[in-house]
Amino acid sequence: MFSSRAAARQLVRHIKRWQHSSNQPTLNSVTSDDIAHFAQFLPQNSILSTLSPIPVAPSELEQYNTDWMGKYRGSSTTVLRPHTTDQISKIMKWCNQRRIGVVPQGGNTGLVGGSVPTSNELILSLNNMSKVRSFDPVSGALVADAGCILEALTEYITPHNHIMPLDLGAKGSCQIGGNISTNAGGLRLLRYGSLHGSVLGLEVVLPDGTILDNLSTLRKDNTGYDLKQLFIGAEGTLGVVTGVSILTPAAPRAVNNMILALPTFENVLPLFKLARRHLSEILSAFELIDRTAYELAVKHGQGKGLSDEEIEGAQCFVLLETSGGKKEHDEEKLNILLETLLESDSPLINTGVLSQSPAQFSSLWKLREGVTEAVSKEGKAYKYDISIPLASFKEVVDATREQLRRKGLLHENAVKHVLGYGHVGDGNLHLNIVAAAYTPEIEAALEPFVYELVASYKGSISAEHGIGAMKTHAMHYSKSGVAIDLMKRIKHVFDPHGIMNPGKVLE
Amino acid sequence: MQPTAARFLNILVPIKRCVDYAVKIRVNPQQTGIDTNVKHSMNPFDEIAVEEAVRLRERLKDKVKSITVVTLGPAKAAETLRTALAMGADSGIHIELPESAPPPEPLGVARVLRAVIERRKKMATEEGSGTGGGTTDLVIMGKQAIDDDLGQTGQMLAALLGASQATCASKLDVDVDKRVAHVRTEIDGGAEELVCTLPAVITTDLRYVEQPRYASLPNIMKAKKKPIEKLTPTDLGVDVTPMLETIKVTEPPKRVGGSKVGNVDELVKKLKESGVVAVA
Ligand SMILES: Cc1cc2nc3c(=O)[nH]c(=O)nc-3n(C[C@H](O)[C@H](O)[C@H](O)COP(=O)(O)OP(=O)(O)OC[C@H]3O[C@@H](n4cnc5c(N)ncnc54)[C@H](O)[C@@H]3O)c2cc1C
Numbered sequence: 001m002f003s004s005r006a007a008a009r010q011l012v013r014h015i016k017r018w019q020h021s022s023n024q025p026t027l028n029s030v031t032s033d034d035i036a037h038f039a040q041f042l043p044q045n046s047i048l049s050t051l052s053p054i055p056v057a058p059s060e061l062e063q064y065n066t067d068w069m070g071k072y073r074g075s076s077t078t079v080l081r082p083h084t085t086d087q088i089s090k091i092m093k094w095c096n097q098r099r100i101g102v103v104p105q106g107g108n109t110g111l112v113g114g115s116v117p118t119s120n121e122l123i124l125s126l127n128n129m130s131k132v133r134s135f136d137p138v139s140g141a142l143v144a145d146a147g148c149i150l151e152a153l154t155e156y157i158t159p160h161n162h163i164m165p166l167d168l169g170a171k172g173s174c175q176i177g178g179n180i181s182t183n184a185g186g187l188r189l190l191r192y193g194s195l196h197g198s199v200l201g202l203e204v205v206l207p208d209g210t211i212l213d214n215l216s217t218l219r220k221d222n223t224g225y226d227l228k229q230l231f232i233g234a235e236g237t238l239g240v241v242t243g244v245s246i247l248t249p250a251a252p253r254a255v256n257n258m259i260l261a262l263p264t265f266e267n268v269l270p271l272f273k274l275a276r277r278h279l280s281e282i283l284s285a286f287e288l289i290d291r292t293a294y295e296l297a298v299k300h301g302q303g304k305g306l307s308d309e310e311i312e313g314a315q316c317f318v319l320l321e322t323s324g325g326k327k328e329h330d331e332e333k334l335n336i337l338l339e340t341l342l343e344s345d346s347p348l349i350n351t352g353v354l355s356q357s358p359a360q361f362s363s364l365w366k367l368r369e370g371v372t373e374a375v376s377k378e379g380k381a382y383k384y385d386i387s388i389p390l391a392s393f394k395e396v397v398d399a400t401r402e403q404l405r406r407k408g409l410l411h412e413n414a415v416k417h418v419l420g421y422g423h424v425g426d427g428n429l430h431l432n433i434v435a436a437a438y439t440p441e442i443e444a445a446l447e448p449f450v451y452e453l454v455a456s457y458k459g460s461i462s463a464e465h466g467i468g469a470m471k472t473h474a475m476h477y478s479k480s481g482v483a484i485d486l487m488k489r490i491k492h493v494f495d496p497h498g499i500m501n502p503g504k505v506l507e
Numbered sequence: 508m509q510p511t512a513a514r515f516l517n518i519l520v521p522i523k524r525c526v527d528y529a530v531k532i533r534v535n536p537q538q539t540g541i542d543t544n545v546k547h548s549m550n551p552f553d554e555i556a557v558e559e560a561v562r563l564r565e566r567l568k569d570k571v572k573s574i575t576v577v578t579l580g581p582a583k584a585a586e587t588l589r590t591a592l593a594m595g596a597d598s599g600i601h602i603e604l605p606e607s608a609p610p611p612e613p614l615g616v617a618r619v620l621r622a623v624i625e626r627r628k629k630m631a632t633e634e635g636s637g638t639g640g641g642t643t644d645l646v647i648m649g650k651q652a653i654d655d656d657l658g659q660t661g662q663m664l665a666a667l668l669g670a671s672q673a674t675c676a677s678k679l680d681v682d683v684d685k686r687v688a689h690v691r692t693e694i695d696g697g698a699e700e701l702v703c704t705l706p707a708v709i710t711t712d713l714r715y716v717e718q719p720r721y722a723s724l725p726n727i728m729k730a731k732k733k734p735i736e737k738l739t740p741t742d743l744g745v746d747v748t749p750m751l752e753t754i755k756v757t758e759p760p761k762r763v764g765g766s767k768v769g770n771v772d773e774l775v776k777k778l779k780e781s782g783v784v785a786v787a
Contacts, residue, residue: 354727356549
């Protein structure tokens with residue numbers, strides 16, 4: 001059941017949407033006739049709809065209509081869960097003719113509201129597209145349906161001693177198609193690079209139903225424009241990714257990790273340089289967790305924390321991981337780094353801990369990976385995922401906190417915490433503001449403040465989470481008018497009727 | 508003058524290097540045992556024993572005179588000793604076995620541990636206390652190792668020493684002056700509070716509220732400099748050759764998928780077919 005407040009919010013968003021997209025063609029709602037059409041080629045259990053002939057309660061669609069944070073909410077009447085590319089093609093063809101908006105949805109873990117409708121678009125869930133198509137243990141090329149869950153793919157290739165080139169906290173729910181559509185970065189980017197490098201090919205259903213079969217397993221292929229790159233990070237606005245060919249690296253034979261406690265933020269950069277010099281090719285992650293983020297992770301049970309003495313006087317923490325081919329070799333390198341760190345006259349770290357077993361290895365990782373979850377347990381999060389020069393991480397966190405203090409919003413009933421964590425190695429900071437509730441005052445205090453702040457450092461307002469519904473209006477802080485205009489023209493070529501994930505990425 | 512030894516505590520913690528619990532166990536192709544070419548770490552029950560010894564020292568301070576960790580195993584078991592030293596133990600004893608040696612049985616291990624304890628006592632009387640020797644007042648060890656799950660070594664050691672024993676402990680307090688240990692042990696359906704006179708052998712259960720500590724970097728560095736004494740079973744005059752012979756190791760039969768039956772008659776028919784129910 002919708003509360004009247006929710007309904008009112010819906011309406012506001014609705015109006016806003018029409019205001020923003022005045023030049024967008026009107027889209028139609030799904031009707032029972034459409035359902036009857038889908039029933040001709042989809043099995044009954046692939047259709048979940050509040051419309052006749054077999055209406056379900058709106059509550060059954062709740063999980064599809066609400067995003068992971070509980071911040072964005074759509075009012076779709078219909079979710080389709082096809083099993084094959086062919087079925088998806090038929091769905092798209094129909095929706096294109098009928099001018100029905102379509103939101104492709106993967107694991108629905110996206111953090112910018114891209115995976116839920118802004119209004120009552122049809123939700124196309126990839127959940128049932130979950131088969132591995134092939135794996136070549138020599139080249140490491142894995143071809144799979146877009147709906148495969150990231151962790152399931154990892155499990156599939158583990159016996160072959162390969163790993164996925166990306167890893168993130170949402171691995172148990174997010175899908176490879178969703179990862180590609182958001183160009184997810186994650187925890188291994190430092191070592192294995194971005195998806196623009198590791199994706200070898202894609203199979204995509206275009207908005208008119210045409211199937212673009214680009215599922216190459218070739219490492220090198222310079223024949224014309226590299227079309228697949230356009231879909232990496234397109235957030236479902238250009239087509240539906242249905243199949244993925246991706247290069248998986250060989251699994252490292254030795255992994256180690258440690259958490260280091262730093263007396264001040266100023267030491268993060270020198271530490272990063274030192275670690276990179278000593279560890280060179282085996283350095284596989286260098287992640288920052290500030291004190292607030294660390295404490296939230298421990299508070300919400302995300303892995304065992306360090307002892308009280310160990311965290312005393314620490315302003316922030318760094319999680320450092322190595323992956324290599326030989327244990328003894330890696331340990332020797334680590335030892336030299338540790339000796340340098342501990343025996344220095346002006347030490348960069350207070351102390352740290354080194355995992356001694358696979359269980360401790362996961363427990364240390366949990367302290368970093370679990371921050372996202374801890375934040376969502378603590379309250380309602382405003383998440384800004386920004387790329388800025390390493391040296392200014394702390395300035396940005398502090399400036400944001402100061403801004404909220406100035407506006408009188410820094411207290412238990414408004415904003416509880418302002419924290420920063422993220423992928424230092426990639427220059428990517430997650431700035432999180434944890435509030436008691438989402439309110440217009442807090443939003444007004446943060447936006448455009450944060451975007452302007454980022455622009456002043458010539459940074460990016462979205463390092464890895466994407467634009468979604470959250471930042472369409474803010475794109476200009478990071479992209480020129482020329483670039484945005486070209487994007488709009490590309491969108492028009494693929495999707496002239498504007499049915500693909502309307503209201504996302506581009507205004 | 509040295510205070511009387513009676514008011515101090517020397518703790519011995521036997522530890523074992525095992526296949527890590529997160530590893531999926533596979534039988535080796537020769538079917539003589541499991542594939543050991545995988546990740547190893549300290550037996551989790553032993554990790555708790557080390558943690559408990561270190562916490563006792565945190566509570567009792569100087570009254571805990573020494574924490575010695577001992578392991579029986581191949582060359583690589585020395586890494587496990589280093590981990591325990593980094594957690595806070597003072598010194599280690601490595602009773603080395605050849606890489607190819609069959610895994611020793613609980614009685615063999617218990618005999619080795621008794622020999623270690625006796626040797627330390629002898630050393631103390633010969634050289635005076637303070638040289639790593641001395642009485643062993645408390646042995647804290649895991650209730651079982653997760654590789655063979657035998658769960659006998661602690662009890663056997665207590666019997667060989669004629670010491671008190673408390674198994675499956677979930678809480679431990681020691682009154683050094685009165686020379687007793689207060690132990691809560693896990694039993695079916697509840698817990699038992701025991702008072703043991705020292706010397707005692709305590710085996711640890713997993714029900715500790717807090718997980719064992721991480722090894723801190725400064726402690727890892729310090730651990731590198733802590734002494735590890737190397738011995739062999741022969742040095743101790745103990746024969747650890749197993750008394751049991753392993754003929755063959757196989758995996759349990761794979762679970763076969765079930766099937767749905769339409770009604771009771773069908774169910775009974777199936778049960779009869781598979782021989783579960785007597786054919787009337
Ligand atoms: C705990 C947690 C940790 C996270 N950590 C990171 C991180 O470290 N790095 C990072 O980059 N992100 C991270 N994220 C956000 C990240 O974007 C998503 O987790 C993930 O990449 C999205 O996958 P998904 O399958 O859930 O996609 P969804 O959320 O379902 O969709 C995301 C977007 O992609 C589109 N989409 C999904 N599937 C398809 C498809 N098959 N074809 C076309 N479009 C599609 C949707 O329309 C939507 O716009 C995290 C999220 C959580 C909850």
